[in-house]
Amino acid sequence: MRVTRSAVLTKSAAAAMTVAVVLGPGLSAVAEPAPREVASAPEGIAPKGIAPEADVSHHGHVSLEGRRLGVLLRTGNRGPSALEDVTVRLRFSEPLAAGQRLPQGCLRSGSRTVLCGTGALPVAGKARRTTVVLGLAGQPAEVVVRVDTVWNGGASDRNPQNSTHEVLAPSTGDAYVF
Incomplete structure (x- = not known):
């Protein structure tokens, strides 16, 4: 056989x-x-080995007056998973002045880019506020500011439209909302 x-x-x-x-x-x-028994993760945290899902959103306003550029940013998380930290990238169409002091949690990444960490973002919690006031190298009539998420701990975001913005800010001193 x-x-x-x-x-x-x-x-x-x-x-x-x-x-x-x-x-x-x-x-x-x-x-x-x-x-095998599947261990459940604490609420708001994805089980180990599975990428969490989170909906990071950025909203705020940009204002430009002379050489002074202000960005007020509110970053939130609509879940379903909490995030330990998020890094927001602010890119500018004009070069920034050298030797500026940035807020805690922010750093320069080239002549036209600033990166800021938000800290922990719980699900549906209060949005984290970041205020950045920068000097520009020149005195442009307008500046384009691009805001996006660079890092979110590896979470997937099925709605990236609310975390990527491009704002044109004429030098009027008015706040342009995104």
Whole structure:
């Protein structure tokens, strides 16, 4: 008698695997391991090994008067997962003046870019506020400011439209909302 083997793998609802081995004509054996218990994560945190999902949003306003550029930014998280930190990138169409002091949690990343960390963003919690006042190298008639999320801890965001903005701010001193 010749023995042949073939294995069939199937997924069950508990993610256990079933292996069927064909031993010969009319003979087979099926081994099913006991289902593993899946540990649940604390509320608002994705289980280990699964990327969290979070809806980060940025809103605020930009104002330009002479060489002074102000950005008020409110960053929130609509969930479903909480985030430990988010890094927001502010990019400017005009170069920034050298030697400026930035708010705590912010740093320069080139002549036209500033990065700011928001800190923890709980689900549906109060938005984190970041205020940046910058001097420009020149005195432009207008500045384009681009706001986006650079890092969010690896979370997926199915609604990135509310975390990416481009604002034109003429040098009027008025606040242009995004």
